[in-house]
Amino acid sequence: MSPPVSKIVRKVVENEEEVIRELGALIEKLSNEYINERGRFNIGLSGGSMIKFVCSGLPSIKTTWEKWSLFFCDERHVSFTDDDSTYRLYREGLVGNTPLTEEQFVIINPDLDVAAAAKDYEEKLRGSFPDSEWPSFDLLLLGMGPDGHTASLFPGHELLEEKSIWIAAISDSPKPPPCRVTMTFPVINNAKCCVFAMAGQGKADMVKRILGDGEALPSGMVKPVRGELIWILDKAAASKL
Numbered sequence: 001m002s003p004p005v006s007k008i009v010r011k012v013v014e015n016e017e018e019v020i021r022e023l024g025a026l027i028e029k030l031s032n033e034y035i036n037e038r039g040r041f042n043i044g045l046s047g048g049s050m051i052k053f054v055c056s057g058l059p060s061i062k063t064t065w066e067k068w069s070l071f072f073c074d075e076r077h078v079s080f081t082d083d084d085s086t087y088r089l090y091r092e093g094l095v096g097n098t099p100l101t102e103e104q105f106v107i108i109n110p111d112l113d114v115a116a117a118a119k120d121y122e123e124k125l126r127g128s129f130p131d132s133e134w135p136s137f138d139l140l141l142l143g144m145g146p147d148g149h150t151a152s153l154f155p156g157h158e159l160l161e162e163k164s165i166w167i168a169a170i171s172d173s174p175k176p177p178p179c180r181v182t183m184t185f186p187v188i189n190n191a192k193c194c195v196f197a198m199a200g201q202g203k204a205d206m207v208k209r210i211l212g213d214g215e216a217l218p219s220g221m222v223k224p225v226r227g228e229l230i231w232i233l234d235k236a237a238a239s240k241l
């Protein structure tokens with residue numbers, strides 16, 4: 001029997017502030033569930049506006065912070081002093097504003113070339129998920145780009161078909177910067193919970209295409225095989241559904 005198709009939960013809230021609150025509440029709930037169950041919480045972070053959502057919402061949640069490990073669904077292949085570094089922005093937003101420490105982030109090695117950095121990051125993940133054919137993150141936080149991409153998986157890109165590695169390198173990202181490392185779909189779809197969070201009218205057309213029309217753009221290919229899929233949208237982003 002094929003694995004159950006994940007149910008898509010849509011949470012439409014009033015505005016961006018409510019998206020932040022809803023996302024924070026979900027992260028708090030899941031972190032406490034998994035920490036109680038297994039003593040650990042493994043979360044994957046995305047860049048873009050997700051950074052603001054997470055850094056605004058996390059400081060007020062109640063969790064056992066020292067049990068967290070924070071990974072990256074994708075990361076730009078730039079130095080950690082670069083304005084484009086997703087890790088840098090999360091570090092600045094969370095270390096100091098929450099009890100999280102830099103050591104709890106599992107980060108890329110930007111000093112390697114992008115192909116080697118992807119391999120190195122995969123090895124780091126294998127160290128965190130030993131004896132696993134595929135890692136199963138407790139929660140992956142995903143954004144959706146204007147072209148329907150998610151993580152650094154872009155429409156029409158060959159990486160959409162990548163089925164054998166956990167972390168891939170891309171050097172022709174249509175969204176700058178061009179070089180990144182990214183989780184592949186087998187990893188994303190092996191998560192216990194995938195959450196998209198977005199706000200604003202600028203997302204409405206693509207939301208309609210993916211959630212309304214079922215277009216198989218990358219964000220629409222996120223279908224956790226055994227996990228939950230949640231879309232948190234404000235009314236503007238959901239306005240064309």
Ligand SMILES: O=C(O)[C@H](O)[C@@H](O)[C@H](O)[C@H](O)COP(=O)(O)O
Pocket residue numbers: 046047048049050074075076086142143144145146149150151152175
């Ligand atoms: O680092 C990145 O660029 C991302 O991980 C990327 O996938 C992002 O999540 C989307 O582009 C949505 O970005 P916005 O939410 O800012 O539109």
